[in-house]
Amino acid sequence: MHPDVVVMGAGIIGAACAQALHRRGLTVLVVDRHGPASGTSAAGEGNVLVSDKEPGPELELARASRRLWPALAEDAEWEEKGGLVVATTENAVAPLQKFAAFQRAAGIDACEISAEDALHHEPHLNPEITAAVHYLQDAQLNPVKATRTLLRGIPFRQAEVSTTDGRSVTTTRETISCGAVVNATGPWARNFGVNVLPRRGVVLVTTPIPGRIRHKVYDADYVGAVASGDADLQTSGVVESTQAGTVLIGSSRQRKGFDDTIESRVLKALAQRAIAMFPMLSTVPVMRAYGGFRPYAPDHLPIIGEDPRTPGLWHATGHEGAGVGLAPATGHLLADLLTGATPITDPEPFRVDRPEVMV
């Protein structure tokens, strides 16, 4: 078998790249050491967000993805639930409103609403909130189902890739010749030459309480935590339900390599922040906690393009915690660049030869 393209990594980004290339008529083979969505993609909440992104190239990529997702995610619990960002202190009001105004100027549906209206949207919200912004475009899906939907009809092989030279990949079992290779290995992308680091995150899952929490609701300080590059533990309150009625509680960010132990101080901080937003959660049992590794690029921008050092090797990684939200446009852009089509969005900010990214 000599596919046109081998995609390394069967997470949401690898699946989106494979799907976009397959649609252009290329033959594609996806390889992954485990299986579809077995790493980062299954460790998140499946968010498709515009609300947490400041105007700039990442927001443009997010908006392009948001337009593409509904047609791709119909079998993946797609839900246009909307996001609600709340300030919990007086000091947080002005920065939240300024951020929302900036986003509105860039064309995002960011409606400032009163605390009363916020309580109307989310009856169990802490009435002490000081400000709220409603984002109509925020959505959610089931990331494992979405990955499998994207991979439909595309050959998959379970194998671990040891090396690639851009024209072939060598796995533990064989060498596969091909026309090009896509590195979509997420937080493990550093093995193939780009500076991507794992940034740990932990999610708590409660027993089902269907219908009690309707939107993705998060504390306004979340945006600051996402943008930070600090290695130390950072937590922010992020609360939402799944279609099964369970509530997912995040978020934490920590850089400590691939250490996957779960720390009680992280659980404590997440619980405190969730209860601060929804006091009724205090009596709701947590059934599970799980962690994952976000693929973190030091300059907080995805890496999408051909590696100038290794012709034929393309990268699609570094999406940190936004991979689900950015996946379809990433795949589209990669396929545009690889086939010489007009790019869906400006590729320049995502190029591989950024000083922070080349290693």
Added chain:
Amino acid sequence: MRVVVVGAGPAGMAAARTAADAGADVTLVDSEPEAGGQYLRGRARFSHDGVTHLKNTEAWMVENQTLHLRGHPPLTFDSLVIATGAYDRPLPFPGWDGPGVITAGAAQALAKQGVTLAERVIVSGSGPFLLPVATALQDLGATIVGVYEASSPTKWLREARAIAANRHKIAELASYRRVLPHLETRTAVIAKHGSRVTVAKLDGQWRPTSHRTEHADLVCVGYGFLPRTDLVPEAARTNDFLDVDERQRTSVPNVYAAGEVTGIGGADLSEAEGVVAGAAAAGRQPPPRALKAIRNGRLFAAALDRAHAVQPGWQTWLNDDTTVCRCEEVRRKDLGRATTMRELKLTSRVAMGRCQGRICARNAADLTGVPFDGQRRVIAIPIPLGELAELPEEQQ
């Protein structure tokens, strides 16, 4: 030397006593109001110098040298002994999720509390545990319709060495003589609708070869056991039971394991393992007698495992609409294809419910061919968010 023992069954009590006798400062943590575990449920009358017994206390996470507890400040330890035992594995069949079907372990636990369950009772499963369950139910006045053992007794003929080293185990059979006449081998309950119970004769692979109808109010099922290993999710294991060395050390530093978390072999093996783990946890040489009892006991445990291993033919008892996961109401046909447990769970929601996959995860893995990943629960039991929020600040 601070030694913490989790679980007050035969293994945990032995570990606590041995460690205390060796001079360690011992805390025995157990979720029940009285010591004894599943085996001696509340009848152990445990009390020992040097052992603090924390009753009604659930442990939910081990973090470095600290054990987190519900409703009690965390305990720090130099050595930890995991003696949390095992729970029984039901196999699904049409109707198992309806009324009148419980696990054999649940039946025995209720029987030990003196609760009468029903009039006509069937016990169906595999392994010697079925006999004491049936005996306990009969003692409470239940009519035993049948005790159905899915495996073939001839398998034990190949285990002469294990039997010779454990003659006392065979003697135990005598105490179950009143239910032995009801024992039918190569037989299982494969469906229940109301009080109509379909009982099948099985081939060596547990595929039905013929069936008949019996009437029973209650069916108790138990096809072996799964270990309660949640406190050490990262510990090395084989077929989900914790791996231990000759001193009962797990792969996690300073953590020992004893009893049925390491394999199923009965209370005497558990107790011997507890003695060795308790001695080693307190920094002493384990007594040779206990080491010898473990060697013999493990011969028996391995034989038991071979003779009563679950055979794949049980999968033919289900139809497409049979429930596999009761919490999330996942039917067999909902399972679909997957390559990992996580993928299977997130696409079908099997094992994602309140029981944290204890009842169904192993069965779902077998039904789909997905490798069973040995349920790595970071939070061992459901715990209210408010309790997590009020965890004490870290000790420095």
